[in-house]
Amino acid sequence: MLFTKVWYRLTLPILLVMAVWISGCSQQESAEQVGLETEPAAAQTRILSTMMGDVTVPLHPERVVVDWNIGHVLAVGVTPVGVPGSLLDYGAFLRDKLVDSADLGNHSEISLERMVELEPDLIITWDQEKFQTYSKIAPTVVYVPDQYDSMEAEVTAMGEILNREVEAKEWNTTFKQRVADAQAKIKGVIPEGATFTVADFNFLKNPAIIGNSANRGGRAAYELLGLTPAPKVKTDLLDQGQETMEASAEVFGEYVGDYLLMMVTEGTKDHSLLPDVWASLPAVKNNHIFKLDIHKYFTADPYTSILQAEEIADRLAKGQTELN
Structure with missing residues (x-):
């Protein structure tokens, strides 16, 4: 009996220390796991400075809706999930790339109901007056090509909006060569x-x-x-x-x-x-x-x-x- 008490008194502190150590390790692992789970989530958005102020946009937009400047979005390799069908009546060169894009109706009267159904993660509009309305559906960026002094600058700006600067640069390089080739042809x-x-x-x-x-x-x-x-x-x-x-x-x-x-x-x-x-x-x-x-x-x-x-x-x- 005496031996048992002595053994108990000797081992109890050791067991307590081990328990505390194990608990600490578990908490550290849990904290690290939480960090792994939350850190990428925190990095899924970024702040974009626009003519309407700072806008929080997705890091890599996947469901983009456009109400006018469709070609700029296509140039940087993004296919919109929704576009105004009215623009395609006189935009035949765009149609092949948009066969899977939903029709949002007339560009002057976009169907907000249809836009909501598409669950966009980014809306790109030319119309400052639509900014507040669209922003209630998804992060919205007002993009006006007239602000830029060349077609290359227009594409560069769209690349910045969609976080596709590399694609914009590559497209512009190809664009310049295509222009030179067309000029040479005539x-x-x-x-x-x-x-x-x-x-x-x-x-x-x-x-x-x-x-x-x-x-x-x-x-x-x-x-x-x-x-x-x-x-x-x-x-x-x-x-x-x-x-x-x-x-x-x-x-x-x-x-x-x-x-x-x-x-x-x-x-x-x-x-x-x-x-x-x-x-x-x-x-x-x-x-x-x-x-x-x-x-x-x-x-x-x-x-x-x-x-x-x-x-x-x-x-x-x-x-x-x-x-x-």
Whole structure:
């Protein structure tokens, strides 16, 4: 009995020490485990400085909704889960990449119900007035391409928003090469000093003359391909920063250069709008009227614009004046 008591008195402190040590190890392991579980969660978002202030956005957005600038998002390798179907009516170059994207309706009247159903983790909008409404659904970034001085800068900015800076840089490198290739394709085909006019024969009573426009092929023709505008197109539109102007039959001929890139669609009333002018145009006499499908040319994001420039260059090089 005495031996038992002595053994108990000797071993009890040892057992207590071991118990405390084991407990401490367990707590440390638990703390480390919690750290492992919570640290990645804390790193799943980041703060993005925007024109609407700081916005907390996903580190790697996976369900992106876009209400206008679709091509910029595609350029950095992200396919939106939802886009306005109305933009695709005149954005044919975008359609192949968006077959699995949900239709949010008309771009001027986005379906908020449909947007909620998509459970986006990031919304990209052009409209500052929609910011508060969209922010109730998911983190929202207002993105306005006009803030940037080049197409490459536009893509770089989108890469920053989506945390895809590497992809943006790679796309821009390829973009520059594609522009150079398109320009090279028409070098030697277009006579030196030849002038161009881009005109849209849709929608208006009279044809619209297009400048370095945010739509209808102006950027592709003048900014990317570097085509020389007709003199009055330069002075009255490009030099004035004017994107379009409506030209009546009386003055239309003054704006037409050696080549006319004419935006058309099925049923377009091309020269019938200009009964006393059309036949006298040098571009008509020399068969330099190149018809382009307006359904491909209304949008003007970098992703679309380079495809437009490549098609124009290809058509000019082949002398293909009519639509396919």
